[in-house]
Amino acid sequence: xxxxxxxxxxxxxxxxxxxxxxxxxxxxxxxxxxxxxxxxxxxxxxxxxxxxxxxxxxxxxxxxxxxxxxxxxxxxxxxxxxxxxxxxxxxxxxxxxxxxxxxxxxxxxxxxxxxxxxxxxxxxxxxxxxxxxxxxxxxxxxxxxxxxxxxxxxxxxxxxxxxxxxxxxxxxxxxxxxxxxxxxxxxxxxxxxxxxxxxxxxxxxxxxxxxxxxxxxxxxxxxxxxxxxxxxxxxxxxxxxxxxxxxxxxxxxxxxxxxxxxxxxxxxxxxxxxxxxxxxxxxxxxxxxxxxxxxxxxxxxxxxxxxxxxxxxxxxxxxxxxxxxxxxxxxxxxxxxxxxxxxxxxxxxxxxxxxxxxxxxxxxxxxxxxxxxxxxxxxxxxxxxxxxxxxxxxxxxxxxxxxxxxxxxxxxxxxxxxxxxxxxxxxxxxxxxxxxxxxxxxxxxxxxxxxxxxxxxxxxxxxxxxxxxxxxxxxxxxxxxxxxxxxxxxxxxxxxxxxxxxxxxxxxxxxxxxxxxxxxxxxxxxxxxxxxxxxxxxxxxxxxxxxxxxxxxxxxxxxxxxxxxxxxxx
Amino acid sequence: xxxxxxxxxxxxxxxxxxxxxxxxxxxxxxxxxxxxxxxxxxxxxxxxxxxxxxxxxxxxxxxxxxxxxxxxxxxxxxxxxxxxxxxxxxxxxxxxxxxxxxxxxxxxxxxxxxxxxxxxxxxxxxxxxxxxxxxxxxxxxxxxxxxxxxxxxxxxxxxxxxxxxxxxxxxxxxxxxxxxxxxxxxxxxxxxxxxxxxxxxxxxxxxxxxxxxxxxxxxxxxxx
Numbered sequence: 001x002x003x004x005x006x007x008x009x010x011x012x013x014x015x016x017x018x019x020x021x022x023x024x025x026x027x028x029x030x031x032x033x034x035x036x037x038x039x040x041x042x043x044x045x046x047x048x049x050x051x052x053x054x055x056x057x058x059x060x061x062x063x064x065x066x067x068x069x070x071x072x073x074x075x076x077x078x079x080x081x082x083x084x085x086x087x088x089x090x091x092x093x094x095x096x097x098x099x100x101x102x103x104x105x106x107x108x109x110x111x112x113x114x115x116x117x118x119x120x121x122x123x124x125x126x127x128x129x130x131x132x133x134x135x136x137x138x139x140x141x142x143x144x145x146x147x148x149x150x151x152x153x154x155x156x157x158x159x160x161x162x163x164x165x166x167x168x169x170x171x172x173x174x175x176x177x178x179x180x181x182x183x184x185x186x187x188x189x190x191x192x193x194x195x196x197x198x199x200x201x202x203x204x205x206x207x208x209x210x211x212x213x214x215x216x217x218x219x220x221x222x223x224x225x226x227x228x229x230x231x232x233x234x235x236x237x238x239x240x241x242x243x244x245x246x247x248x249x250x251x252x253x254x255x256x257x258x259x260x261x262x263x264x265x266x267x268x269x270x271x272x273x274x275x276x277x278x279x280x281x282x283x284x285x286x287x288x289x290x291x292x293x294x295x296x297x298x299x300x301x302x303x304x305x306x307x308x309x310x311x312x313x314x315x316x317x318x319x320x321x322x323x324x325x326x327x328x329x330x331x332x333x334x335x336x337x338x339x340x341x342x343x344x345x346x347x348x349x350x351x352x353x354x355x356x357x358x359x360x361x362x363x364x365x366x367x368x369x370x371x372x373x374x375x376x377x378x379x380x381x382x383x384x385x386x387x388x389x390x391x392x393x394x395x396x397x398x399x400x401x402x403x404x405x406x407x408x409x410x411x412x413x414x415x416x417x418x419x420x421x422x423x424x425x426x427x428x429x430x431x432x433x434x435x436x437x438x439x440x441x442x443x444x445x446x447x448x449x450x451x452x453x454x455x456x457x458x459x460x461x462x463x464x465x466x467x468x469x470x471x472x473x474x475x476x477x478x479x480x481x482x483x484x485x486x487x488x489x490x491x492x493x494x495x496x497x498x499x500x501x502x503x504x505x506x507x508x509x510x511x512x513x514x515x516x517x518x519x520x521x522x523x524x525x526x527x528x529x530x531x532x533x534x535x536x537x538x539x540x541x542x543x544x545x546x547x548x549x550x551x552x553x554x555x556x557x558x559x560x561x562x563x564x565x566x567x568x569x570x
Numbered sequence: 571x572x573x574x575x576x577x578x579x580x581x582x583x584x585x586x587x588x589x590x591x592x593x594x595x596x597x598x599x600x601x602x603x604x605x606x607x608x609x610x611x612x613x614x615x616x617x618x619x620x621x622x623x624x625x626x627x628x629x630x631x632x633x634x635x636x637x638x639x640x641x642x643x644x645x646x647x648x649x650x651x652x653x654x655x656x657x658x659x660x661x662x663x664x665x666x667x668x669x670x671x672x673x674x675x676x677x678x679x680x681x682x683x684x685x686x687x688x689x690x691x692x693x694x695x696x697x698x699x700x701x702x703x704x705x706x707x708x709x710x711x712x713x714x715x716x717x718x719x720x721x722x723x724x725x726x727x728x729x730x731x732x733x734x735x736x737x738x739x740x741x742x743x744x745x746x747x748x749x750x751x752x753x754x755x756x757x758x759x760x761x762x763x764x765x766x767x768x769x770x771x772x773x774x775x776x777x778x779x780x781x782x783x784x785x786x787x788x789x790x791x792x793x794x
Contacts, residue, residue, distance in 0.1 A: 011623075458656050461620050464643035465650035466670040466726035473644075476669065480660045561708035562659025 011393050018390035021383050022400040028416055028438050029407050033272065035415025035422075039265035044418070047258050060266040065242030070270065073245040074278055076158040076238070077228030080165035081282070085220060087166065088173040091317045092181075092212075093204035094310035096190060104314065105178065107321045112171040113492060113542035114328070115499030117520050120236040121535045122327020123164040124523070125334060128153050130342055132330055138343040147342050153237050158244070161237040165230070167320050169223045173216060179450050180215035184208060201310060202303035210293070218398075222405035224282055225275045229408035232501035232520050245271055246410045253414055253506070265418070268411040275408045328539055335532030354529035362515075366537055369498055369514040372429060373541070376436035377444070377493035383437075384444035384489060388452040398449065401442040409439075413506040420507070427509030435507040436500055440493040447492050451485035483556065483563075487549035495542035515541070571596035571634055573730045573762035578629035578639075580609065580616045588613045588783040590629075594730075596760035599753065599778035601767060610766045610783055614732050617764060618650050619643035633729055633762075649728030649761075651752070653735040655715035657707035663718055664703035667693055670726035693721040697751060713744040720752055724759065731756050733765040737772060749775050 038044065042053035060066065095101040111119075126132050130147035138144040153160040186208045193203035213220075229246045238244050243251070249271055252264030334340075335354060337347035355362075387397045416435070417427075425431055459481065463473045479486070501516050508517075519534035557563035575590035587609030594600045602610045615621040617631055620643050631639045638646045657666050667690035675681055681689070694700040697717035707715060716736070723731070736752065737745045753776050756763050767773060773780050 456656070458652055458654070459658065461615075461618070461643070462650065462652070462656050462722075463669075464620060465618050465646075465648060465728070465732070466723070467644050467647065467672060468669075469644045470642075477658065481658070483660075557660060559662075560659055560706050562657075562706070 014390040014393040015395040017386055018395035018397050021386050021390075022397055024383070025438060025441055026400060026403055028435070029404050029412050031419050032412030032414070032416035033407065035418040036265045036268040036272070036411055037415075039262050039418060040269040042262065044262060044265075047261065049262060056262045056266045057269075059263050060270065063248075063263070066245075066248075069242045069245045069248055070274060072158055072239060072242075073228050073271075074274060076161050076165070076234075076244065077224055077226075077230075077278060078281070079158075080162045080169065080227045081220065081224040083162065083166035084169040084173055084223060087170050087317070087320070088177060089205065089209055089213075090313045091170075091174060092177055093201045093209065094313040096181075096200070096204050096208070097187065098200075100314050104174075104317055104321075107318065108171045108174055110543075110546070111168070111321060111324055112175060113495035113546060114168075114324075115495075115501075115516055115519075115538045115542075116165075116168055116230070117232045117236065117499065117501055117516050117523075118328065118331070118535050118538040119168040119324060120161075120164050120233045121519060121523055121531060122324060122331055123160065123167075123237060124153055125330035126323060126327050127160065132326070132345070135343055135345045145343060154239055156239045156241075158239055161233060161239075164237055165227050165233055167324060168233075169227070170317075170320070173219060173223065176216045176219040176446075177212055180212055181208075183215060184211040186212070197302050197304070199303040199306040201306045202301070206293075206297050210290075218402045218406075221279055221282065222402055224278055225406045225408055228275050228278050229271055229410050231410060232516070235520055236523050245274065246408070249410045249414060250502075250505070253417070254510070261418075264414065268414045271408050272411045275406075275411075279406075328535075331532050331535040331539070333532070334528050335536050337529065337532075340528075354533060358530060358533055362533055362537065365513055365515050365518055365534070366541075368429065368512065369516070369537075369541065372433045372436060372504075372512075372514065373494045373497035375433040376440045376497045377490050379433075379437045380441040380444045380493050381486065381490050383441055384448050385486075387445055388448050391449060392453060397445070401445050404438050405442050409502045413503055417506050417509075427507060427511060429508075429512055432504055432508045432512045435503040436497045439500055439503060440496050443496045444489045444493045448482075448485055448489040451482065455481055481563075484549070484553045487552060488546070491542070491545035491549035494545045498538060498541045571729060571760050571762060572632075573600075573764065574630075574632040576630040576632065578617075578631055579627070580613050580621070581626045581628070582609065582612070583624060590781070592779070592781070594762035594764060594779075596762055597757040599756070599763040599765055599773075599776040601765045601773035601776065601778035601780045602783055603767060603770070603773060603780055604783045606768065608783055611734055613783070614650075614734050614764065614766050617646075618648050618732055619646050620650075647727075647729040648732055649723040649726055649730070650732045651720060651723050651734065651736045653739050655707075655712075655719035657710075657715055657718055657722070659708060661707070662703070663699065663705050663707055663710070664690055664694070666707060666718060667722045667725045670722045672727055690721075690725055693725040694718070696724070696755060697721045712740055713748060716740060716744075716748055717751065720755065724755060728761065731761045731763045733763060733767075735767055736765070738767070738769065746775075 039049070040056055042049055042051055042056050091104055095104050124131065129150050129152050131152070134142065134144065134148070142148070189207040190203045193207045194200070198206065231246045231250055234244050234247050238247065242248070245267065249264055249267045252260045252267055333347065336350045336352060338349040338351040338353065340347040391397050413435070420427065420431065455478065459477055460473050463477050468476070498514070499516055501520055504512055504514050504517050515534045515537040519531060519538055522531045522534060553563065573594040575592050577589070577591060579589040580587045588602070590613070592600055602613060604610045612621055612625060616625065616627045619638070619641060621627060627639070629639070630637055633647060638648070657663070658669065661669060664687070668686055671681070671686040671689045673681060673686070691700055691703065694703060697720055699714060699717050699721060702710065702714065702718070707718065710718065733752070737749055740748055749772065763776070765772065765776065765778065
């Protein structure tokens with residue numbers, strides 16, 4: 001009989017695997033970031049630029065309205081993150097340990113899987129000057145017979161964008177916080193504070209939130225970085241004259257003038273610096289918030305009669321989620337509205353004509369979208385399994401994973417494009433699929449890591465003591481018990497991939513079109529029925545994916561009560 | 571059959587939790603008693619090969635003349651019974667037990683599916699659960715679950731049995747009944763048993779040789 005390698009040797013192997021997979025995730029980001037730095041300083045041999053110079057930055061800063069673009073990006077990202085975080089904290093504090101929490105979770109969880117662009121389009125449907133809300137109020141309350149000349153979306157302050165981004169990011173922060181609640185002994189903490197006479201809101205905010213925030217800090221920074229550098233939501237809802245910085249980076253990249261590439265590189269470097277500065281500013285804000293919260297905590301105000309406030313918070317949450325769902329319903333309606341003159345709240349005639357006319361094209365886009373999403377998810381899921389298994393054996397992987405979420409997409413994708421052209425990779429569906437893996441893997445990992453760690457390790461110990469080897473233990477015990485989490489992670493991967501705008505646009509070199517790039521393109525183009533069709537497809541894919549992720553295990557294990565999920569949520 | 575400990579010790583960060591120099595013959599029970607947190611369950615996991623860093627395991631464990639200390643958990647041939655039944659929720663009662671049946675018999679011949687099924691049914695019958703073979707484990711009572719769990723462990727043809735607080739999750743009435751079945755079957759299969767418990771009645775019922783571990787230093791009056 002030979003003894004197998006020692007446990008620590010195996011753990012080292014797992015750590016090595018984690019490092020390799022993590023490297024696969026980090027490498028494209030680093031390559032991308034290096035790909036913008038050299039051209040920004042005037043070095044891009046493919047264009048014959050070889051002399052290092054600072055003049056490119058001079059050109060960038062001389063572009064009209066560039067400072068205003070920078071300020072808009074910073075302000076909208078910062079404000080949206082702050083609002084989303086405050087709403088998340090308020091909802092959790094108001095609903096913790098009440099039946100409201102399950103209700104809010106059920107309402108909010110589906111929004112996580114909806115593409116940002118679809119949420120922004122729903123916002124347009126509701127709040128544009130010709131939108132649903134004004135139709136409901138016109139002409140009887142407002143007197144408008146035609147869409148008014150009001151700046152309700154694309155306002156220069158970016159308020160529409162902030163609102164849409166915040167509503168879309170609340171579910172992400174909320175679900176991350178919900179998953180972290182168990183790690184901070186939230187229940188016990190609130191119980192102690194309540195027994196000291198504090199109201200529910202005060203008890204939660206004083207004793208749980210500071211610890212909870214520490215747990216969800218990386219997701220918050222990811223939301224901040226995303227908000228500062230997002231492109232598709234800005235294209236749909238953001239100000240235009242001048243556009244925020246991220247949009248202008250893309251414009252420079254896509255300009256026919258090659259010189260614009262150099263300026264675009266400088267802009268991408270500026271974007272990177274802006275995200276870094278925003279994160280630093282946010283850390284400063286954390287510090288200030290801590291300073292303000294301390295005397296409040298020690299003040300001893302019990303805030304007991306908070307029922308009205310809590311009810312108000314929950315109503316706002318329900319209204320926010322409800323408006324998103326109304327927007328989605330509206331987009332679907334828009335795709336079957338034959339024509340829809342302004343003050344009418346309901347289209348006078350419904351028809352599938354637009355669907356019939358665009359069906360071949362829409363089906364082709366749908367096929368491409370699904371091919372990329374399934375491909376990226378099929379690559380990402382096994383990698384995610386490797387990483388969570390390595391994590392269970394002591395490797396540290398979670399920090400690494402946030403790099404692609406925190407590095408501004410527009411910066412490193414631009415660079416990746418430069419690198420791809422330098423090494424002569426043809427832009428196309430395969431390159432786009434691989435780029436999607438980088439963005440899909442973090443979400444698959446986040447979604448899988450909780451259930452993976454929560455499985456009672458004794459199930460596998462029992463199998464080991466029965467003489468069953470590691471490999472068979474993995475296939476017959478762990479994987480079947482993880483069926484639902486694995487399928488949910490897969491569905492989330494598909495949903496994330498479907499929603500990706502920028503990686504598709506930039507790595508695809510304009511040659512790869514998905515339902516999301518089409519939805520954004522038609523939104524700025526003006527055919528509302530076509531926008532409705534692509535938005536409907538955007539919404540349908542995650543819906544079907546999650547329905548399958550829930551339905552397949554329910555069918556597979558219909559006679560196994562122990563396999564039913566204890567609690568909902570993605 | 572016998573389980574022999576020679577200078578076997580488990581330590582955590584330099585502190586020795588327990589040290590064993592004992593021989594447990596087939597059908598005998600050695601009980602490790604001690605307060606919670608004393609590390610008695612760690613000793614059990616160490617014997618099963620399931621204890622990793624930061625614990626340090628030293629000394630020899632010899633099962634039927636074979637040193638098993640360096641083997642991976644799945645090669646040691648020791649069956650483990652936990653406080654909870656830990657039946658696999660994705661398998662039926664019979665599938666749980668069949669999962670444990672080895673794919674080759676003592677002479678190395680391959681067992682067919684039907685043969686493995688028959689062995690599993692026989693073990694279910696030993697714990698009077700053969701009528702529940704097709705049931706979803708989640709629909710069983712607590713006592714029934716722990717009997718199936720015992721059948722599963724025995725179906726794996728272990729050469730020693732490790733019991734980790736096996737009865738403490740059961741209520742008083744079931745405890746005596748389950749205890750009787752476990753020790754009777756262990757004796758029938760002539761398995762050496764190492765049991766961890768904090769209930770003196772467990773050790774008494776088994777007629778066990780008792781070792782106290784992790785006992786606090788005798789009261790020296792320093793606290794008052």
